Amino acid sequence: MSPELLSALTVFVLAILVGFAVISKVPATLHTPLMSGANSIHGIVLVGSMFIAIEATDLASQLLSLVAVAFATMNVVGGYVVTDRMLQMFKKKPVAPKTVDLTAEQAEG
Amino acid sequence: MDFNTVSDIVRLAWLAGASCFVIGLMRMNSPATARNGNLLSAGGMAVAIAATAILLFARPTADGSVNGTGWVIIVIGVLVGGGAGLYSARTVKMTAMPQLVSLFNAVGGGAAALIAIDDYLGLKAAPDPQINVATVLDIVIGSITFSGSLIASGKLQGLIAGKPIMIPAGRIVTVALAVVTVVGAIFLWAGNLSVPVMLIILAAALIFGVTMVLPIGGADMPVVISLLNSFTGTAVAMAGFVLGNDVLIIAGALVGASGAILTKLMADAMNRSVLNIMIGGFGGGEGTQTAVGAGGSVRAIGADDVAIQLAYAQNVIVVPGYGLAVAQAQHAVRELAELLEDRGVDVKYAIHPVAGRMPGHMNVLLAEANVPYPQLREMDDINPEFDRCDVALVVGANDVTNPAARRPGSPVSGMPILDVDHAKSIVVIKRSMGRGYAGIDNELYTNPKTGMLFADAKDGLAALTAAVKAL
Numbered sequence: 001m002s003p004e005l006l007s008a009l010t011v012f013v014l015a016i017l018v019g020f021a022v023i024s025k026v027p028a029t030l031h032t033p034l035m036s037g038a039n040s041i042h043g044i045v046l047v048g049s050m051f052i053a054i055e056a057t058d059l060a061s062q063l064l065s066l067v068a069v070a071f072a073t074m075n076v077v078g079g080y081v082v083t084d085r086m087l088q089m090f091k092k093k094p095v096a097p098k099t100v101d102l103t104a105e106q107a108e109g
Numbered sequence: 110m111d112f113n114t115v116s117d118i119v120r121l122a123w124l125a126g127a128s129c130f131v132i133g134l135m136r137m138n139s140p141a142t143a144r145n146g147n148l149l150s151a152g153g154m155a156v157a158i159a160a161t162a163i164l165l166f167a168r169p170t171a172d173g174s175v176n177g178t179g180w181v182i183i184v185i186g187v188l189v190g191g192g193a194g195l196y197s198a199r200t201v202k203m204t205a206m207p208q209l210v211s212l213f214n215a216v217g218g219g220a221a222a223l224i225a226i227d228d229y230l231g232l233k234a235a236p237d238p239q240i241n242v243a244t245v246l247d248i249v250i251g252s253i254t255f256s257g258s259l260i261a262s263g264k265l266q267g268l269i270a271g272k273p274i275m276i277p278a279g280r281i282v283t284v285a286l287a288v289v290t291v292v293g294a295i296f297l298w299a300g301n302l303s304v305p306v307m308l309i310i311l312a313a314a315l316i317f318g319v320t321m322v323l324p325i326g327g328a329d330m331p332v333v334i335s336l337l338n339s340f341t342g343t344a345v346a347m348a349g350f351v352l353g354n355d356v357l358i359i360a361g362a363l364v365g366a367s368g369a370i371l372t373k374l375m376a377d378a379m380n381r382s383v384l385n386i387m388i389g390g391f392g393g394g395e396g397t398q399t400a401v402g403a404g405g406s407v408r409a410i411g412a413d414d415v416a417i418q419l420a421y422a423q424n425v426i427v428v429p430g431y432g433l434a435v436a437q438a439q440h441a442v443r444e445l446a447e448l449l450e451d452r453g454v455d456v457k458y459a460i461h462p463v464a465g466r467m468p469g470h471m472n473v474l475l476a477e478a479n480v481p482y483p484q485l486r487e488m489d490d491i492n493p494e495f496d497r498c499d500v501a502l503v504v505g506a507n508d509v510t511n512p513a514a515r516r517p518g519s520p521v522s523g524m525p526i527l528d529v530d531h532a533k534s535i536v537v538i539k540r541s542m543g544r545g546y547a548g549i550d551n552e553l554y555t556n557p558k559t560g561m562l563f564a565d566a567k568d569g570l571a572a573l574t575a576a577v578k579a580l
Contacts, residue, residue: 019366
């Protein structure tokens with residue numbers, strides 16, 4: 001086994017253990033956003049797609065890498081935006097109206 | 110600045126990005142920091158991608174020229190994919206979220222598989238066996254997750270029947286496909302370079318994804334999506350091995366681990382093993398209709414009667430289920446709850462871990478309707494309180510309330526349920542006596558304490574709100 005592969009394997013195993021440790025603490029309330037958030041993280045595959053796109057010289061590679069880049073970007077952008085949409089709804093109480101009233105009163109006073 | 114310096118800086122930027130993913134996930138522990146955590150993760154992603162672009166730009170090529178076509182491909186791909194992702198993520202209704210997440214998962218897995226396919230097509234000689242293992246695994250796992258997630262998404266969207274679809278001799282076909290994949294993979298791992306064999310593996314894995322998900326009922330899709338999410342993470346990590354890129358390995362392994370844990374948690378909540386779910390064929394799916402009153406007498410109740418019960422209660426627990434999601438009734442239920450709170454009634458929501466179509470599905474819907482999250486209570490936390498509860502209002506939930514689960518011999522046996530039958534009075538809002546995904550009658554409905562308000566969740570809640578206002 002080459003040193004590069006050995007170090008890659010080390011990183012792989014440690015990252016799995018970190019994943020277990022981090023995830024097992026999340027309460028059920030946040031499971032859907034978590035699934036969606038984790039889903040956007042594997043959009044990192046865009047980095048790999050960019051590598052194959054820049055190295056593509058024949059038509060087959062160019063087409064494959066074009067689809068890969070488009071797929072991966074959809075995963076990244078859509079994933080983070082939809083997760084954010086879910087999470088921005090987790091508020092304690094709607095406080096916004098009160099702040100508005102307050103500033104309105106100040107303006108009057 | 111020479112290329113080696115640039116390369117070092119880019120690697121550090123990838124490390125920073127990977128750290129942001131880990132810290133971001135940690136911050137998703139609490140609703141208060143979750144949004145911040147997701148933004149941190151997104152920031153890490155932006156840094157990693159920007160660093161990659163810089164690396165590719167600075168990298169000397171063989172003949173010293175810039176690969177213009179490569180950049181055109183990247184720009185077009187990013188614009189098309191990013192546009193499609195942004196548009197669908199911003200316009201999707203909260204109730205349709207699970208299928209969109211599944212779709213994003215499909216394209217992520219597809220991209221990972223394409224990287225390995227492209228790598229394999231470019232090979233001149235059989236590669237190092239260890240890299241070869243990663244390439245073949247990437248193709249297999251990525252293809253399964255691509256086709257499987259598309260089917261899961263189609264089922265949730267209603268494009269494909271939600272009920273389990275049994276393929277004639279389906280098990281044999283699935284096993285045969287698995288055998289073809291494994292034999293082909295071993296042939297390639299043995300050091301043979303063969304594009305046709307790679308394409309056969311690809312086709313077998315794609316069909317395997319379809320035959321794996323088709324027999325699984327729509328209600329089990331959360332577990333399936335979670336499992337496929339884990340698969341995609343693993344496929345991306347394999348793509349990292351193929352390309353020798355650490356950030357892909359770290360992020361992929363993180364997601365692979367998280368998806369596995371989540372899948373296990375969800376299967377545990379249904380008291381079923383992941384294997385049992387994946388074998389499929391469970392229950393009759395949604396929409397199995399039976400006549401009102403089948404298997405015992407049912408007491409129908411009108412909105413005005415329910416309104417009086419609710420308005421003069423001390424403690425009310427709302428039990429939301431998939432019916433609430435389908436009817437988009439989350440705002441209606443919040444309106445009713447606020448009205449009751451104004452009258453001094455203590456209102457809480459009991460959230461079963463597998464209510465809806467994704468873990469936490471109900472939490473997201475109710476959060477969308479501005480229900481404060483401290484009011485959302487998890488099963489173990491709320492169950493003792495049903496004993497003190499005056500009215501339990503069940504909105505579109507079925508199997509998670511069925512007392513039959515406490516006895517052996519029923520398809521839901523052993524599944525932890527909400528102790529709704531302990532409440533002093535029970536009101537169920539439901540369109541018909543249709544069964545849940547387990548395909549069995551719910552004994553709660555024939556309980557003498559239970560009144561059935563036959564209505565669509567949204568209409569029923571609106572009628573209740575109007576009736577309470579009129580009191």
